[in-house]
Amino acid sequence: MRRRGRIAFALAFIAPAVLLYAGLVLWPLLRAFALSLYHTRGLSTKKEFVGLQNYTDLAKDEIFRTAVTNNLKLLVVVVVAVTVLGLLLAHVTEGKGPVAKVLRSVYLFPHVISIVVVGILWQFLLHPSIGIVTATFDRLGWKDQPTWLGDPSTSLLSVAVAFVWYGIGFYIMLFSAALKGVPGDVFEAAELDGTRGLHRFWTITWPLIWSIRRVVVVHAAIATLNTFALVRLMTNGGPFRASEVTLTYLYEQGFQPNSFYGYATAIAVLNFLLVMGVSSVILAAFRRDPQAVRR
Amino acid sequence: MNRWYVAVVSTLALALVGCGGGSKGASAPDVEVVSFQGGYGIDQFEQSAKEWSEKTGKTVAITGNPRVWEQLKPRFVKGDVPDLTWPGWGMDTWGLIYDGQLLDLNPALDSPPYGATEGKWRDSFDPQLLALGQYEGKQYMLPYHVNINGWWYNKKLFDQNGWKVPTTFDELLALNDQIKAKGIAPLTFQGQYPYYMLYGFVYSWAIADGGNDMWKACVNLEPGAWNNPHIVKAAQMVATLRDRGDFLKGSLGLDHTTSQLEFLKGNAAMIPCGTWLYSEMENVMPEGTEIEFMLPPFVAGGAGDPSAVMVSIEPWMVPAKAKHPQDGIDLYKYMTTPEKAKEFVEAKGTLMAIKVADGVKYPPHLVRPAQIFENSTYKWQAEFRSWYPRFSKAAEDAMAALIDGKMAPQQFADALEKAADATRNDPQVVKHKVE
Secondary structure (H helix, E strand, O other), X not given: OHHHHHHHHHHHHHHHHHHHHHHHXXXXXXXXXXXXXXXXXXXXXXXXXXXXXXXXXXXXXXXXXXXXXXXHHHHHHHHHHHHHHHHHHHHXXXXXXXXXXXXXXXXXXXXXXXXXXXXXXXXXXXXXXXXXXXXXXXXXXOOOOOOOOOOOOOHHHHHHHHHHHHHHHHHHHHHHHHHHHOOHHHHHHHHHOOXXXXXXXXXXXXXXXXXXXXXXXXXXXXXXXXXXXXXXXXXXXXXXXXXXXXXXXXXXXXXXXXXXXXXXXXXXXXXXXXXXXXXXXXXXXXXXXHHXXXX | OOHHHHHHHHHHHHHHHHXXXXXXXXXXXXXXXXXXXXXOOOHHHHHHHHHHHHHHOOOEEEEEEOOHHHHHHHHHHHOOOOOEEEOOOOOOHHXXXXXXXXXXXHHHHHOOOOOOOOOOHHHHEOHHHHHHHEEOOEEOOEEEEEEEEEEEEEHHHHHXXXXXXXXXXXXXXXXXXXXXXXXXXXXXXXXXXXXXXXXXXXXXXHHHHHOHHHHHHHHOOOOOOOOOHHHHHHHHHHHHHHHOOOEOOOHHHOOHHHHHHHHHOOOEEEEEEEOOHHHHHHHHOOOXXXXXXXXXXXXXXXXXXXXXXXXXXXEEEOEOOOOOHXXXXXXXXXXXXXXXXXXXXXXXXXXXXXXXXXOOOOOHHHHHHHHHHHHOOOEEOOOHHHHOHHHHXXXXXXHHHHHOOOOOHHXXXXXXXXXXXXXXXXXXXXXXXXX
């Protein structure tokens, strides 16, 4: 009786969280899965069950394929960029000079700006006639630079740059915390052994910050795969789909003002699976604690 | 004591508090109006509602929002709808019609207009524009104000340099050389939204060259209509402008407001856009700016009507599940009386799809559009952008590719035909036929 009472007591405390999670996350997810099996406009209760047709249509949809490919391109560029730059700049913030001080006080600025403002800001920075970036390149003698957001070969890259600019502060913060977490005596011991610079980084720092590395990569991957506002504001997916991503395509199909609501839901489900899949692969690849292997 | 019992009870209590509430206020209005709140605001509608309310003794509640369709969609699904609405450009109004969410207004149109005992309300509307709200013989949408599409030119620049508004494509090319000699780009466009370029360049020129029947075949998605020689020729005209460097560099990356700003600043002499450009950009217009509306230059020797103009309506509608549809209709009848229409024109500066009382004074920027609209013997529309969004988006992608030099004119036309073919054969898409 006493034990049963304890279990019930525990359950009573877990219940609110479980109920909220089930009601606000699991149930809508299941509903979305269900809705993706229908043709519906999302404008009335009318819907027609079509089984997997939305998915078979998506498999043939060239634009969807372009969007997923663009998502993956963004993923690679952004994840590599934030990891390399984030680590590099985190090292810089560790210094004692004026550069480190300035960097420490400003690096989080872009990240606290609303993403919508970031999108508009970058649209102006890259503006062909009044943009600071374009004007600077022009001054430096690059006369036939591309129209960054209007050229299919540079529009996606421009979005990636804006994304990295926006996100980098957060990753510098994570890496800084990780670097501070490495015990000082480890570095001292390494120094006594004559290990410095890059060698010290690869043999000491890099293995010791494995857990943060994993967090950074997974977080950046999820954030890029869920990109919407930046693309929508900076290029609207164009020109001619060159920077289309899954969520902007979803928005186009479900809202704008089309109402292929079931189809859009199928895109949402596939994007969910894509994010889950990619995160799982990354978690698996970065799973092992290198220290554990050595023991 | 039973601690777990206390915990369960308090959890349930919390949950109940969370789910509770939300009961509606007691004094529901007689008529609920939900309106798009864009550049024209909703103050004129509020004023009309107030007057109608005083005349009828019924209460009206009006709410507006710049993205009102987002609020309306779930309400339509739930069946909790207003009695009269202008849901704005983001609403899939044809979807509402297919799903049976709108009321057929034919009986109302056959009844007398506001305050009259005879005559038909129908006669208050321009019949060509009324037709844009019909589907399968039923009238689901009623026009209010109307936009016409064409080009705008920088009148000040033109006057200063003694340039004449081009009436044909050849005149345009000659003029563009003079404009470029001054270091100004002849044209810019809303590159992120290629339908502006489709309306202002390709469709306009194809219709000028090929005539009304060609356009009807296109709108009806007849096989071979979209890659006919007139479409190819119109695309070739765009390619000519592109190759001559007549477009402002980088326009493809600009959205509507930034490109329009380039035009207003005098960096480009002309831009394709609808009559709304003036009110859309009024707040950021540099001081001393003078702009004027014009028809796209005609194709010399073309089979089309030189007075042809593209129109689009801003429709109002009554939901099928409205609680007081007759009151909603009566209020709209009041809003569409010639006197109220005159007030709207003078307050907001727009063309109307309804008869306006005599002596109306158009604001200066609207005088020319009003003339063009009145003198036009052929009003064409591209409503298929809402009927066939996938076709339309494919056309937009091809448009951007054409203007970027990634597609040749024939390829462009073939891409449109391919997209038309896909839509024609898609059983999911409801087809429209224009007579």
